[in-house]
Amino acid sequence: MSSTWAILHSPACTAIWEVRVHEAPLWRYWGPRLPDGVVPPAPLRHERPEPSFSLHHDVPLSLFPGVGMGWFGAPALAAHRAGLDWTHAATRCSIETLAQDTLRFELIDAVADLAIAITARLDPESDVLTLSTTLTNTGKAVLDVSWLASACLPLPPEAHSVLSYTGRHNSEFVGVEDTLSRSGWRRENRRGLTSHDSFPGALVQCADGTAYGAQLAWSGNHIQSIDWLDDGRRQWLLGEGLAPGELRLNPGDSITTPEVLATVSAQGMDGVSQAFHRAIRTRILWPGGAMSPRKVHLNTWEGFYFDHDLDALKELADAAADLGIERFVLDDGWFAGRDDDTSSLGDWWPDPVKYPQGLAPLAHHVTGLGMEFGLWVEPEMVNPDSGLYRAHPEWALHVDGRPLLTARNQLVLDMSLPQVRTYLFGAIALLLRELPIAYLKWDHNRDLTHAGNRASYRAQVLGTYELMAWLRAAFPAVEIESCAGGGGRIDAGIVAQSHRFWTSDCIDAVSRVSIQRGFLRFMPPELMGSHVGACPAHSTGRMQAMDFRSGVALPGHFGVELDVRQLDQADREELAEAIARYKRLRGQFHQGHVWQGEAGDHVLWQAHGGWHDLLLHVTRTAPTSWRHAPHLRLPMLDPAQTYRVEPEQGEAREIAGSWLIRSGLPLPPMKGEAVLIYRLTAV
Ligand code: GLA
Numbered sequence: 001m002s003s004t005w006a007i008l009h010s011p012a013c014t015a016i017w018e019v020r021v022h023e024a025p026l027w028r029y030w031g032p033r034l035p036d037g038v039v040p041p042a043p044l045r046h047e048r049p050e051p052s053f054s055l056h057h058d059v060p061l062s063l064f065p066g067v068g069m070g071w072f073g074a075p076a077l078a079a080h081r082a083g084l085d086w087t088h089a090a091t092r093c094s095i096e097t098l099a100q101d102t103l104r105f106e107l108i109d110a111v112a113d114l115a116i117a118i119t120a121r122l123d124p125e126s127d128v129l130t131l132s133t134t135l136t137n138t139g140k141a142v143l144d145v146s147w148l149a150s151a152c153l154p155l156p157p158e159a160h161s162v163l164s165y166t167g168r169h170n171s172e173f174v175g176v177e178d179t180l181s182r183s184g185w186r187r188e189n190r191r192g193l194t195s196h197d198s199f200p201g202a203l204v205q206c207a208d209g210t211a212y213g214a215q216l217a218w219s220g221n222h223i224q225s226i227d228w229l230d231d232g233r234r235q236w237l238l239g240e241g242l243a244p245g246e247l248r249l250n251p252g253d254s255i256t257t258p259e260v261l262a263t264v265s266a267q268g269m270d271g272v273s274q275a276f277h278r279a280i281r282t283r284i285l286w287p288g289g290a291m292s293p294r295k296v297h298l299n300t301w302e303g304f305y306f307d308h309d310l311d312a313l314k315e316l317a318d319a320a321a322d323l324g325i326e327r328f329v330l331d332d333g334w335f336a337g338r339d340d341d342t343s344s345l346g347d348w349w350p351d352p353v354k355y356p357q358g359l360a361p362l363a364h365h366v367t368g369l370g371m372e373f374g375l376w377v378e379p380e381m382v383n384p385d386s387g388l389y390r391a392h393p394e395w396a397l398h399v400d401g402r403p404l405l406t407a408r409n410q411l412v413l414d415m416s417l418p419q420v421r422t423y424l425f426g427a428i429a430l431l432l433r434e435l436p437i438a439y440l441k442w443d444h445n446r447d448l449t450h451a452g453n454r455a456s457y458r459a460q461v462l463g464t465y466e467l468m469a470w471l472r473a474a475f476p477a478v479e480i481e482s483c484a485g486g487g488g489r490i491d492a493g494i495v496a497q498s499h500r501f502w503t504s505d506c507i508d509a510v511s512r513v514s515i516q517r518g519f520l521r522f523m524p525p526e527l528m529g530s531h532v533g534a535c536p537a538h539s540t541g542r543m544q545a546m547d548f549r550s551g552v553a554l555p556g557h558f559g560v561e562l563d564v565r566q567l568d569q570a571d572r573e574e575l576a577e578a579i580a581r582y583k584r585l586r587g588q589f590h591q592g593h594v595w596q597g598e599a600g601d602h603v604l605w606q607a608h609g610g611w612h613d614l615l616l617h618v619t620r621t622a623p624t625s626w627r628h629a630p631h632l633r634l635p636m637l638d639p640a641q642t643y644r645v646e647p648e649q650g651e652a653r654e655i656a657g658s659w660l661i662r663s664g665l666p667l668p669p670m671k672g673e674a675v676l677i678y679r680l681t682a683v
Contacts, residue, residue, distance in 0.1 A: 003043040006095055006103055008122035008129070009033060012271070013264050015122055015129055017063060017105075018044055024062035024090040025105055027154040030129070032210060032266040048231070061154055061235055063118055064090060064107060064133070074184075074227050074237055077116075078147040081139060085112040113139030126278035128263045134256040137249035145247040147223070149239040150216060151260035157232035158206040163269070164224075165199040165518050170506040170539050172196055172487035173518025180204075180234065185226040188241060192412075192448025192457050193484055194219045194491045201261075201492075201522055203269050204236070211265055213272035214238055215522055217283075217492035218258035220461040243455035261492055269521065270636065274593045277524035283495045284527075287477045293586055294500075294526050295326035295372060296579050297559030299441075302507070302538050304563065306333035306340055308354045312565075314365050319564045321369035323572070324579040328366045329374035329441055329559075334359065336387070342409045345381040346388030348427040363435045374439030374481075375431065379424045380464060381410045381445065388423075395420050397460075399450040407446035415463025416456050425470055432475045441502065442468070444484040461493075468497035481529065487515070490523065500529050500557050507533030507561060508540040509552040510621050510673060513604065516556060517596055525608065526590035530556030532575065534563075544673055546571045550578030551675025555589045555608060555617055558582040585677070588615050599630040603667070611638050612682035616665075623672035631664030634680075641682040648677050657682070 006017040006025060014034040017025035028040050041047075045058050059070035067075040068087035080086040090107040098104050102121040109116070115136040122129045131151035137143040159180055164187050167174040178185055189198035200222040201215025214236060216222050221241030226234050238260045249255060261279050265271025286292070298320040300313065308330075317328050336351050338344040350358045363373040382389045382396055384406070389396065396411040398404055404411055413420050431437060451457050468480065482494045483502035490501045501523065504515045512530065519528050530553040536543045553559070560575065567575065592609040599605065602622040607614045618632065637643065639658040645665065646652040655665070660680075670676065 005039045006105075007039070008101060008103065008120065009036065010101070010122045010124045010127045012127045012266070012275075013122060013129065015120065016040065019093060019095060021093060022091055023093060024064040024066070024107055025093060027061045027063060027152075030154050031156065031264050060231070061152070061229055061233060063105060063152060064116055065152055065235070066090070073229055073235055074225055075147070076133070076149040076152050076237065077135065077145070079143050079145040081141045081143055085139065085143070088112050088114065090116070113137070114143075123279065123282075126263075126282065127265070127275040128261050128279035130259050130261055130279075132257050132259045134254055135249070136254040137251055140251055142251070143249040144245070145249060145255070146242055146244070147239065148242075148247070148255065148257055149237045150257040151214070151238055151262065153212075153214060153236040153238075153260075153262055155204055155212060155226065155234040155236055156206060158208055158210070159204050159212065159234055160207055162202050162204045162226060164202040167196045167487075169196055169485045169488070170504065171511070171515070172490075172504045172506075173199065173515045175514070175518055180226060180228075182228045184228070186223070187225075188223045190221055190241060192220060192451055192460065193444055194489045194494075195447070196485070196488045198222070199490070199522070200224070200238070203272055203521060205269065209266065209268050211268045211272045212236075212263070213269075213276060214260055214262040215276065215492050216240075216258055216260055217495070218461065219464070219489055219491050219494045221457050240458065243451075243457060246455040246458060258493055270593070270595045273521050273596075276522050277594065280492060280495055280522075280524055280527070283492065284499060285472070285496065286499065287479060291526060291590070293583075294557040294590060296324065296582060297327050297329055297374075297529075297531070297557075298325045298564070299329045299331055299531060299559055299561045301331035301376075302533060302561045304331075304333065306338060308333045308351070310355065310362060313362055315565055316563065317362070317366045317369055317371065320560070321371055323560070323564060323576045324583070325371060325560060327372040327374055327439060329376065329439060330359070330362065331376040331441065332378075332443075334375070343383045343385035345378055345383045345410050346386040346413075348377065348379075348431065359431075359435055363437065367436045372438040373436055374441060375435075375437050376441040376443060377428060378443040378445060379428065379467065380413050380415055380460075382413050383410050385409075397448065397451045397456070399453055402450055405449045410446055412446065412448055412451070412460075414452060414456070414460070415467065416452075416459035417463075421463060421467045421470070424467055428471060429474060432471070432478060437478065439479045439481070441481040441483055442498070444489055446485075465493070465497060472497060487519070490519065492522075495527075499527070501527050502529045503556070506537075506539040507531050508537035508542050509544045509549045510542065511540060512552050513619055513621050516552070517604070517606070520594050520596065520606070524590070525555050525594060526557055528556035529559060531559040531561040532578070533561050546574040546578070548673045548675060550575065551677075552619065554578070554582055554585065554675070554677070555606065558586070585615060595636045597632070597634070599632045599664070599667075601626045601630050603630055603632070603670075605632055607634065607636065607680075611636065612641065614680050616678040616680055618667065618676040618678070620670040620672065620674045624670075629667040629669060631666055633662070633664040634660045637661050637680070638682060643680045644683050646679045646681075654683060
């Protein structure tokens with residue numbers, strides 16, 4: 001039987017499949033770009049004689065590995081019909097070219113009565129391969145599905161370690177590097193939303209410096225696994241995590257998985273991050289069609305918590321406007337009866353005691369000062385102590401006979417119910433119609449537990465996406481921030497409905513350094529909410545100088561989260577300068593590439609921009625133990641260029657690119673916690 005090749009190229013990547021009529025396409029290559037016209041020298045099975053004690057029919061890694069028919073690795077599908085039809089292997093394969101960069105593989109399993117369509121797009125702009133899978137039950141009985149991978153990716157034998165991220169509230173993006181071995185690697189999230197403790201993606205490093213990355217565009221449960229294969233390669237599976245009974249397909253029904261964004265770079269992890277940033281940027285739907293400069297925020301949370309007083313908030317707005325702040329976000333505490341976190345979620349109208357004339361006086365005061373007005377909501381939640389719960393206890397996710405499990409005193413609404421979405425749309429739309437609200441901070445402050453008599457984690461995510469899309473269609477000028485107890489819902493799925501992530505409730509600037517560096521591995525800096533907090537930091541009690549706090553927040557989407565009325569004169573002036581500096585530099589921080597590096601001695605750097613014009617952001621997180629400061633080696637620069645290196649203070653000088661690459665930029669002494677910014681331009 002003859003093989004043909006299915007090939008996708010982007011400027012930096014190539015994917016090649018061996019396509020045969022009676023099986024799923026075999027993975028032959030995914031890696032750095034191969035020249036046009038290069039194809040495997042022979043069909044795979046011609047190159048590998050039958051090993052001892054093995055099946056006569058060799059089943060190599062395919063795009064859709066099956067079960068029971070000779071594939072002994074992890075399958076892409078686990079499904080059955082009342083215990084039958086549990087073996088899976090494609091019996092027919094055809095390919096459709098949907099566009100120059102997009103293929104659709106149509107697989108039929110004529111024995112198990114399944115149709116599987118896998119769409120693969122290798123985007124020439126981003127170098128990101130986007131994969132998703134559609135499964136159709138073509139049989140006559142219900143198909144129970146317990147696992148359906150979004151994508152099965154090959155990793156080369158040189159892959160030696162995987163960097164993934166764990167964490168918790170106040171400590172997001174804790175990097176975990178695991179050595180890949182012949183034992184399996186697996187990360188799983190069962191918290192019902194993206195989660196703090198298992199970001200849905202990872203980066204894989206190879207001995208030759210090549211790096212691979214993948215992330216699942218999904219805001220719910222997920223699984224990813226990497227397993228060693230008999231030919232030395234590894235398979236990387238990513239997909240949604242399904243609870244028992246959660247996915248049952250009736251005859252004729254289909255399900256399409258969330259997408260996986262995957263990429264490979266010969267430039268290592270920075271190359272992977274840059275490709276992700278390009279891809280994520282194309283997924284954001286900005287009001288007006290293009291990103292506007294990311295406005296400086298004032299968020300009321302840590303300055304005021306639930307203690308809302310109209311006059312004090314107006315004074316805060318005055319002080320914020322004086323500092324150059326551009327958007328005032330009224331956080332939790334504004335709605336009916338919300339004096340602490342024990343009540344009122346669900347009752348989305350202004351508290352009549354705190355706001356006797358509603359929010360209009362404050363909102364108009366804010367807009368009158370030239371700032372935008374933003375509002376915090378947590379639509380998917382309800383407190384048992386709320387009007388909404390008293391009217392509709394059945395709207396909260398529950399399992400009959402089991403106790404309700406609260407977290408932060410709240411329950412989760414069943415977003416799969418149209419009446420819930422209609423209620424929430426109505427309540428939020430009323431606010432958006434009546435008030436000059438340009439921005440919603442959309443929170444989700446607990447994990448899901450027993451999500452419905454029939455498990456409905458998946459329906460929960462889809463219901464939320466639907467509500468967000470409905471609101472966005474009705475109010476296209478309103479931006480949305482995705483928040484979940486800080487960074488519990490940061491993923492490429494919700495990016496289609498949002499414009500900013502609240503990266504972490506921890507605003508301690510030292511803690512923020514590693515959190516933000518982890519974030520930037522997957523997401524671009526303009527989406528990274530980063531605020532200047534109070535001193536001492538509320539989350540840690542540590543004290544940090546204003547210039548350090550503002551320096552750490554600078555490259556992201558900058559904001560202020562403290563009662564600026566209380567600042568002493570020196571801090572107020574420094575903060576005003578920091579805001580002006582952010583406005584000067586945000587255009588450059590928020591476009592182009594990001595590179596990250598470490599110089600040793602607690603000195604870390606990141607650079608934003610292009611190869612010939614970039615901003616270098618250098619952070620020291622602890623006092624030195626060296627007599628002389630380390631030099632920063634900047635491997636991404638162009639060795640053929642000479643660079644003008646301009647510190648914010650002091651003399652600019654010209655240094656050869658090759659010197660900066662090999663020997664490095666000498667640094668001045670820095671305080672124990674400090675940030676320096678340089679501009680580097682090729683002359
Ligand atoms: C979460 C968010 C905070 C704040 C509070 C309000 O913790 O991450 O920024 O909005 O909720 O309750």
